[in-house]
Amino acid sequence: MARISRRRPVRLVRRARSVSLGLMLSVAVVPAPGLAAPAPIPETTDDARRLPIPPVDRSNEPIVVMTGGTLIDGRGGAPIANAVVVTQGDRIIAAGPAGSVSVPVGAARIIDATGLFIMPGLIDLHIHFTQQRCHDFGRYSDSPAGAAIRGVALAEQLIGAGITAARDVGTVDDVALRIKEAVDRGIIRGPRVLWSGSIIATTGGHGDEVTSTATGRQKPAMGGPSKGFNGPWEWRTAVRRQVRGLADWVKLGAPADREEIVAAIEEAHSLGVPVAIDSYGQYTDWAIEAGVDTLEHPLAMSDQAVALMKKHGTAFVPTIGAFDNLLTGGYPTAGIPTGGFYHTHSRRFVIDQQEHLGKVAQAYRAGVPIGVGTDIPFENETRYPDAYFRELDYLSQAGMSNADVLASATRVGAQIMRMGDKLGTIEPGKIADILVLGANPLASLGNLRDVRYVLADGRLVVEQLPR
Template sequence: MNLRSRTSTLAMRGAAVVALMAWPALPLVAQRPMPDTTDDVRRVPVPPVDRSHQPIVVLKGGTLLEARDGRSLENAVVVMQGDRIVAAGPAASTPVPANAARVIDATGLFIMPGLIDLHIHFTQQRGTDMGRYSDSPAAAAIRGTALADQLVTAGITAVRDVGTMEDVALRIKEGVDRGIIRGPRVMWSGQLIASTGGHGDEVTSTATGRQKPALGGASHGVDGPWEWRMAVREQVRKLADWIKIGAPANKEELAAAIEEAHSLGVPVAIDSYGDYTDMAIEAGVDTLEHPLLMSDKAVPLMKKHGTSFVPTIGAFDNLLEGGYPTAGIPTGGFYHTHSRRFVINQQDHLKRVAEAHRAGVPIGVGTDIPFENEWRYPDAYFRELDYLRQAGLSNAEVLASATRVGAQIMRMGDKLGTIEPGKIADILVTGSDPRTDLKNLRDVRYVIADGAVVVGKEER
C-alpha cells in the first residue's frame, strides 16, 4: 500500500484540524473534525491507513537538530514506521523497537528535517545543445524526472513547482507518490495566470528578441476579474495545490484571483514588481516570489498582511554574473521583455531581504533556475542559503528557512519541517554540523523521503 498520499492517523488528527481551521476558512462548510487527508495542500479526505504492519526504520546515536527552536539533542533516536515518525528523543528514554527492520547507526552524524525548495520549475530547459531540439510536454517530463532525482539525492525532500508546462509537475508528483521515480514530494501550481501580453504571455523571446511563432494566435492571457476567477477555478479543477499569478494586472484582477483561490482553500503566489506587488499584498496574496523593484511600502505591507517572502536571489544574480549562455541570455539583466523594463540590482535585493528579515516576515528558500539545470542543481540551492546569510540571517535562521519556516510557507507545517512524532518521515543526515557551516549540508550521508531510505551510506 502506498502511504505518501495519506496523513497520519489519530495521533495527528487534532493538529491537522487546528491547521485546517486556522487557514483558510472555507465558507458555508461546518468546521468538523476531518478524516485522514492527502499529504498536500488540497487536504482531500481519504480512508484511514493502518501502519501497524509497515516496516520500522530507526536512526540512533546521532545529534538531532531541532530547527523549530534551535535546540539540539545528542545521542538521539528517531523511530519511523511506514511514512511517519513515531518517536524522536534521547536514547535513554526512546527505545529501539525489537522488531525494527533496519537500524542505522548515526553516531557522529547530524539528523535534521529534509530541505525544502519553494520555487522550482520542473519543465525548464537543460543542456548546452538545447537549441537543437524541439520542446514538448514529453521532453519536459524527462527533464523534470532527472531534476527530481537530483533534488532528493541532495536532501531536498519537498518542493513547490510554481509554473509548469501542461500537467508535467502533477505527473511527476504522482510518479514520486506511487514510487515510480525518485524525487521530493511535490506541490504544484499549474500554469501561471497572467494578463494578455503580461509576464508569461509575451510573444518576444527574452534570449533573442525574436517574436515567437505564437504571435497572432490565441493568447494564454486572461483579462478582467471574472476571467481571472475562471482561470483560478480551472487550475484548482486540474488538482493544483497552489495558484501562481503574475504581474502586470490591475487591482481588481489580482483581488479577484486571490479571493477566489482562498474561497476554495488554495493559497496564491505572485511573480510581481513595483506597485503590482503592493496591490497583491493588500489583496491578501500568500507569498511574494522575487525581490524585483520593490517599493518602500512593500515590506511594511507584508508584515501587516502576513505575506511570506521567497526571494530567489540567485536566479537574478546569475543574470548579472554570466547570464545563461546555453539559452543565449547574456549577462546584465532582462532584455527584450516588455513586462520587466527595469534594472536588476543585487545589492538592492539583499537590502530588501534584510529589511524583511528585520521586520519578521517569514522567508523561505527558493531557487528558480530556468536553464542549465543539470549543472546548476543542487548547487543553486546551497548558494541560495548563502545569499540569505549575506542578507543578515544567522546559520540557525537559514536552516529554519530551509525546513520549518519553508514547511509553514508551503502550508505543510503540520506535516513537515521538524522531526517529531506524527510528522512525515522526510529526513536529512549529514556527516558534518550545518550549524557551524552551511556548506556542511552538502556532506550527505542519508536521505529518508516518506520513510524510505533514498540515499544511504553503509552503516558503520
Template sequence: MVETGTLRVTRKHLLQGAALSAAFLIGAIAPHVAHAQQRPIPETSDDVRRVPIPPIDRSKEPVVVLTGGTLLDGRGGAPIANAVVVLQGDRIVAAGPAGTPVPANAARTIDASGLWILPGLIDLHIHFTQQRGTDMGRYSDSPAAAAIRGTILADQMVTAGITAARDVGTMDDVALRIKEAVDRGMIRGPRVLWSGKLIASTGGHGDEVTSTATGREKPNLGGDPHGVDGPWEWRKAVREQVRRLSDWIKISAPADKEELAAAIEEAHSLGVPVAIDSYGQYTDWAIEAGVDTLEHPLLLSDKAVPLMKKHGTAFVPTIGAFDNLLEGGYPTAGIPSGGFYYTHSRRFVINQQDHLKRVNEAYRAGVPIGVGTDIPFENEWRYPDAYFRELDYLHQAGMTNADVLASATSVGAKILRMGDKLGTIEPGKIADILIVGANPLDSLKNLRDVRYVIADGKLVVEGRAR
C-alpha cells in the same frame, strides 16, 4: 399568475416567497454547516489540497531506527546528542534523546554516530519543465521533453536532501504527473506541490510573445494570446487550475488591482493559497489583497516590506536566479549577462545589492522568508549547487545560520501550508529526513555533505551522495 378565490399570486410573488424560504433555511442550517466544517478530518492527502482519504493502517509497515546522531529537530531547541529517531512507514513515531523507547521489531537500525540529523530541505520555487540541456535547442519542445527534464531534476533534488518542492508554473500537467510518479514510487524525487499554469494578463509576464532576456519569439504563442483579462476571467482561470488539482495558484504582473484581488479572493474561497511573480505597484496591490507568497525582490517599493509584515505575506527571494543573470547569464540558452533584455514586463534594472538589502529589511521586520531557487536554464549542472548557494545569499543578507536552516525546513513548511506535516522531526510528521556529516549550524556548507536521505519514509541515499 395563480388565482385562489379572491387571492391573486403572481410569479413574482412566488419567486419572492421561495427566496425568503431559502434564506430562512440557509440561516437556520448555516451555523450547523459551519460547525461541521470545523471538525478535523482524520486522514487527508499529504498536500495542500487536504482531500479526505480512507484511514491508513501503518501498524504493519517496517520500523526503521536512527541512533547515535545529533538531532536538530527543527523546533528551535538545542541540538540533541546521541538521539533516537523511530520511523514506521512514511511517518515519524518517536524522536528524542538516548533512552527513547525503540520497538523490538525494527527492520533496520542506522548508526548515525558522529553525524547530524535534520528535517529534509524544502525548495519553494522551481519549474520542473524549464530544465535545459546543453543541446536541447536541437529538439522541438514538448510536454514529453519537459517531463524528461523534470524527472532528471527531481532525482537531482532528492539525492541532495531536498525532500519537498513547490513547482510554481509548469507546461501542461508535467509537474502533476511528476508528483504522482513520486507518490507511487515510480521515480525518485521530492514531494511535489504544483501550481498548474501561470495566470497572466494578455501580454503580461508569462504571456509575452518574446521569451525573457533573449528577445526570440516563442513559436507556441505567436498571435494566439493565452492571457486572461478582467476580474471574472481571472476568477475562472483560478477555478480551472483548482479543477486540474493544483495545490497552489501562481499569478503574475502586470495586472490591474481588481484582477489581482479577484484571483486571490477566488483561490482563498476554494482553500488554495496564491503566489505572485510581481514588481512595483502590482506587488503592493497583491499584498494588500492578501497574496500568500511574494516571489522575487524585483523593484520593491519602500511600502512593500511594511505591507508584507502587516498582511502576513511570506517572501521567497530567489536571489541566486538574478545573480546568475547579472554575473554570467545563461550561455546555452543564448541569454547574455547583465540583466533582463527585450522583455516588456521587465523594464527595470536589477541590482544584487538592492536585493540583499530588501531581504535584510524583510528579515529584520519578521517577515517569513523561504528558500527558492528558480533556475530556468542549465539545471543539469546548476542543481543542487543552486540551492546551497541560495542559502549562502540569505546568510549574506544578514540572516543567521540557524534562521537560514529554519527557512529551509520549518519556516518553509509553514509557508508551503504543510507545517503540520513537514519541516520538523517529531511524532506524526512525514518521515522526510536528511543526515549530514557535520554541524550545519557551524557552516551551511556542511549541508552538502549528504550521508543519508529519507524521503516519505524511503531510504533514497545511503552513503555519500553523488
C-alpha cells in the same frame, strides 16, 4: 492525492513486527466565508489541498530507526546528542535522547548515525520541473513529453541533495502533477511535489509574452493563441480551472489590474488553495493588500512593500540567485548575456543585487517569513543542486544567522508551503522526510552538501558512503 506508502524502504534487512502508531493528525480546515468552522479532519492528503481520506492503518508498515546521531529537530531548541529517531511507514513515531526513546524490537532497519547529524529534509519553494537544460537544447524542438523527461532528471538531482519537498510554481500542461504522482507511486525518485498550473496572466503579461523574458527572441508562431486572461471574471475562471485540475497552489503574474489580482486571490482562498505571485512595483503592493500568500522575487519592490508584507502576513521567497546569475554571467548555453533582462515588456527595470539583499535583510528584521527558492531557468544539469546551497549563502549575506537560514529551509518553508503540521520538523506525527549529514550544518551551511542518508516519505532513498 494521498501519499500512502505501501513499499518497503530500500535495503531493509527484515520485516518489522507490527507496532501500532496510535497517531491521528488533526488538520485545521479554513471555513468558507459565512460558514461555521468544521470539525478537524483526522486524515487528509499530504498536500496543500487537504482532501479528506479514509483512516490509514500504518501498524504493519516497516520500522526504521536512527541511533547515536546529533538531532537538530528543527523546532528551534538545542541539538540533541546521542538521539534516537523512529519511523514507521511514512510517519515519525518517536524522536529524542537515547534515554527517553527506546529502539522497537523487530525494526526493519537500524541506521547507526553515530558522529552524524539528523535534521528535517530541505524544501525548495520555487522550481520549474519543465525548465531547460543541456548546452544543445536549442537544436531540438520542445514538447510536454520532453519537459517531463527533464523534470524527472531534476527530481533525481533534488532528492540526491536532501531536498525532500519542492513547490513547482509554473509548469507545462500537467507535467508537475504527473511528476508528483510518479514520486508518490515510487516510479521515480524525487521530492514531495506541490504544484501550480501555468501562470495566470493578462494577455501579453508575464506568462503570455510572445518574446522570451530572457533572450527577447520571438516564440514560434508568435507564441500561438494567447493564454492570457482579462477582467476579474476571467481570472476567477482561470483559478477555478486550475483547482479543478488538482493544483496545490495558484500562481499569478504581473502586470494586471488590481481588480484581476483581487478576484483571483479571493477565488483561490474561497476554494482553500493558496496563491503565489511573480510581481513588481505597484502590482506587488496590490497583491499583498489582497492577501496573496507568497511573494516570489524581490523585483522593483516599493518602499512600503516590506511593511505591507508584515502587516498582511505575506511570506517572501526571494530567489536571489536567479537574478545574480543574470548579473554575473548570464546563461551562456541559452545565449543569454550578462547584465539583466532584455527585450521584455514585463521586466522593464534594472536588476540590483545589493538592493535585493537589502530587501531580504529588511524583511528578515521585520519578521516576515522567508523561504528558500531557486528558480533556475536554464542549465539545470550543472546548476542544481548547487543553486540551492548558493541561495542559502545569499540569505546569510542578507544578515540571517545559520540557524535562521536552516529554519527557512525546513520549518518556515513547510509553513509557507501550507504544510507546517506535516513537514519541517522531526517530531512524532510528522511525515518522515529526514536528512542525515556528515557534519554540523549549524557550524557551516556548507556541511549541508555532505549527504549520507535521505528518508523521503519514510523510504530510504539515498545512502552514501563518507566522502
